[in-house]
Amino acid sequence: IFGAHLMVLEDPVLLEEIESKINNELITADNSVSQVVKNYVEIFANMEDEYMKERAADIKDVGERIIKNILGLSTDNQIFAEKVVVVARDLTPSDTAQMDKDKVLAFATDMGGPTSHTAIMARSLEIPAVVGLVDITQKACDGDTIVIDGNKGIVYLNPQESVLQEYQKLKDDYTQYRRQLKELKDLPAETSDKKRRIEISANIGTPRDVKGALENGAEGVGLYRTEFLYMDRDNLPSEDEQFEAYKEVIEKMAPRPIIIRTLDIGGDKKLPYLDMPEELNPFLGYRAIRMCLDRTEILKTQLRAILRASIYGTAKIMYPMVSGVEEVRRANAVLEEAKKELTAEGISYDENLEVGIMVEIPSAAITADILAQEVDFFSIGTNDLIQYTLAVDRMNEHISYLYEPLHPAVLRLIKNVIDASHNAGKWTGMCGEMAGDTSATAILLGLGLDEFSMSASSIPQVKKIIRSLTYEEAQQIAKKALSMENADDIRNMVENEMKKIS
Template structure:
């Protein structure tokens, strides 16, 4: 089988299937209510035991603050009022436990949700989480917890959500394969950040394999073998050794400068989602954080993180990077990143809708809380703020005005922050690229987000495997926009980075050097390979080649031209 290889590495391991089971709750008449109550109590005790284990593990690995949510879940399962009403419903109405749980939990959720109190609204979300877990116990639906795996596995799923990938224990997960996705889907990006080999867009793989099957794959080429012959296993064991040798050669570049043969120094930074990703950044000698995806702090929870929680996360990254640049992108949700507690609307075109800066400018309280946390953390390192999905000068000015309000509040409270903190925007919408000369007068830097810029420029949904062949980073229109943005920024003496996946593409790195890109931000696993390429090319020569590239008419011709004229050996 073959899919799209999105994160390199050779994998040989046993399948763990993430099965998608739809929860269907039917009302049934019960004769023996005592047995039904007993069944309900067993499910409840199992749920309590499971949550207690999770609480203990989170307390040990992440701390008391992160474990608080599970403590609240335990309290709900020990609340006599709700539990007695469920038992009473079973006995009085002679119905099955699932139906009683559904009816009573929905009543409590609606009651708490209607209260004009944020704390009580959070309890409604907690009840929803706990009862969903309890319902799965009653229906014998097993959820896989990727942070608590007993053995080494290869995950196979239709898809993995950002929450799924953020829980992955990289010591236990050898790699993963999904049926949908592309090089820029969030599961793919997280795989590279975690340095876990991965393949996406493998049709029907989740219905073909079963738990315990031996699976062998190459995360770069996208080749997959299910229960292969011994000779295939042996071949891939040799490939794995060869890959490990190559990684050791790259390690020799640690501590070396990212500088071209004609003396042009660039910055090789990393994209991260949480402070946990820093280990990989430091191991791969990242020179900064070019994209801190702050939305991961908001995921896998029932309410938005507090100012203090965010401040501590941002501060930790700033301090561990020891004054190297840390670019924090403000909350970027919507599109394929949903947060239940924000009640984002269902939309026909979510990628073109209510997301990113549009949400922040609407939910100002949430935006201000984040900006306060970032500013406070800026006193401990070289933090920069970046606004996502800016399409107009009006949006930028509105965001900056709110930032100034927050700064004034902190001044009044005598809270320290970096007064000279740089403010930039992501260039990921064609409109922003086209008027980048105007934006360059109002910001300190740009970071080009090619994942969405390709999508919006070519009108290709990057999550749609049917048209994935049209999503092409070598498209001349994209390359012309990139060059335009870099030129416009440099005219105003502003620096330009790139945090989309194109920044780590070995074929396009020389072209970007030729265009004058100042900073490349990529998955940590790509940094040393990129350094090897940069140290073997001349910017002056690449400048001429880049000019020829943007004048080519097709993506195919661009790619062939690069392969023919640029030596990519590192």
């Protein structure tokens, strides 16, 4: 999120407009920033697309922080003497990031939506929040007693004693539940009959994320996003820079395995210094492995860095956005070139390093039997796989109800990928959000998924479910799910079956 904010700061058009106003209109720097930012905020706020509309808050946040820095004003505006629930018209991502969790128990805002960065920050920080209430600031007053139910999106103002007692019990139960989950940290993710052992891994974006992964009991890293190395700068990272970043994570996690995804840029992530083309549909365009195979020098530099770091632990390489076997063969050809160069230079690397692909395009899922002959493993990227399979933009709130991980078509594609890998003696993991969705855990376990990789905070809940089931119970749940016609029925079935088991 703050990487995106830095990109706003570095936007040449924005900077040019600010400088132009200072030079041509002879106004102060803070006034120039205020006027230019206000104009962009209005443009974004008036867009029809909800996701783009919510980016107005990010631009406003950046503008306000620039102005405070210009004027030398403190950005610490959240000093509370006692525990509070914050009610505000809007909160910026930086406001949320600075919240003292010991004092701010929850917050509610008039503005915002589920995809707003403020809401995402709240989930990440585990602060209960309800956003987009429209007029909560008109109804709440200082001194009011407030209950925030972030799970259900409900706010109670000055509730009756019975409601307070109910929520106090829910809070106590949740605290006890979290305590129980922590006790699972060092236990294996195996079924209760010990017939099936699953690898539970974490998705990370920077070396700093390793701490949270280990604290939650991750047995490896199933997705190391490398884009952070390429963003917030004006040139490509060198091989040595990349080597140090990969080496740091591999050493910290050793001997646990680390799956490093090659550069997945494009779509919603662009690098201004790469002169990438403007596209009408960037999510279906020049991105990820497609861009890297067009600019093989970028791919080879990254592969050399990964190979060099591989001797410090257990590293694996994963290509994103693969649509067919030719892309795998071309990428592996670049990998072989990198290996030959390092050998000629006398530089060591893990010669048995595994290579896999992210299965996130339906064509790859359907032809998994062919692709399995070219790779060592699959990792299903459900975020894009669901989006492309169901032809639904997951950021568009008007049709977000169609984005359904338990859709029969999605489950059948997942089964096809798992079966194809097992038939070829390979393994399949999952690194999309679905891997951490507890409503899908039993089904995925029953389908034969070998590895679940998710945000670190989701690991304990998923591990708890796996340990509560026998493998046969999970297989029966998966079998029932595959025979059903819609996601609602599947979700209800899973809920009922889990209640019986518990």
